Amino acid sequence: MLSILDPLREMNTLSVLLRMVLAMLFGGLIGLERGRKRRPAGFRTYMLVSLGAALTMLLSQYEYFMVTHAWVEMAAETGIRTDVSRFGAQVINGIGFLGAGTILVTGRQEVKGLTTAAGLWASACMGLAIGAGFYECVLLGFALIFLSMRLLPPIETMVVENARNMNIYVEFQSLDDVGQIINRIKSQDVQIYEVDIDRGREGQALHPSAVFTIRLHHKQAHTQVLTAISELESVYTIDEI
Incomplete structure (x- = not known):
């Protein structure tokens, strides 16, 4: 010292x-x-x-x-x-x-x-x-x-933007739209590990939402996956978390 x-x-x-x-x-x-x-x-x-x-x-x-x-x-x-x-x-x-x-x-x-x-x-x-x-x-x-x-x-x-794993938060119209969203995610050549669905609150403006944990099979921009999902009319909000 x-x-x-x-x-x-x-x-x-x-x-x-x-x-x-x-x-x-x-x-x-x-x-x-x-x-x-x-x-x-x-x-x-x-x-x-x-x-x-x-x-x-x-x-x-x-x-x-x-x-x-x-x-x-x-x-x-x-x-x-x-x-x-x-x-x-x-x-x-x-x-x-x-x-x-x-x-x-x-x-x-x-x-x-x-x-x-x-x-x-x-x-x-x-x-x-x-x-x-x-x-x-x-x-x-x-x-x-x-x-x-x-x-x-x-x-x-x-590092996060170039990672193969993603957590995507999606807010949509109704629970009937979950299947359509899953199909759109799979069309981006990714694997879905987990889906955590929130049904929303009855009588309130809060819409159903879900958090998708996915893995990209090949290196691609995260924004590409987010953009593909956001093009669905049933999707209100989408964000990577």
Whole structure:
């Protein structure tokens, strides 16, 4: 580790201030990308998660310092022991309730919020590293987390668009149209693995829908399959999920 940063690893006012500011700054920057995409957790959420994790680690270090210095006699009499790792472990476990709140399953049987939840968890871990004064790890961790959220989505999109497997959500007029839709899908030289049908709600405007899990026999554009299905008059909505 860099010896020039040793004074900032000590428990002093400047070090504590720097760690809290870094936690807010780096957490906010990571959350900014999520906020631009209108995700459930954005700029302020990531900032608070990172800051809270840093404060937790600072608290654990403070208690350890006091028990081994100012409170050493009282600790010896009462048998107080402080495990500084326990606070961080509780943060990692406790962040689960925030992550669970960002994950949802849409009416199209599509899972959303996994990346946001993972980002919150990683932001909390980064906050713990900041609170511990592990600056080298913080810089590397922040760079990798930020790059994974900013640069990897286009690569992920390219991989998905060229994949042989597809999940297609289709909304149509009535259940009698399912057979026609299946025939149109098969005409695109694909194999249907699974069909999950939602009959809709009686007396409401919600139409029947289905999620088709298919595999392309040869490499072709996903839009070609979607366009072929959308040409059916019975189809109201179609989307790849």
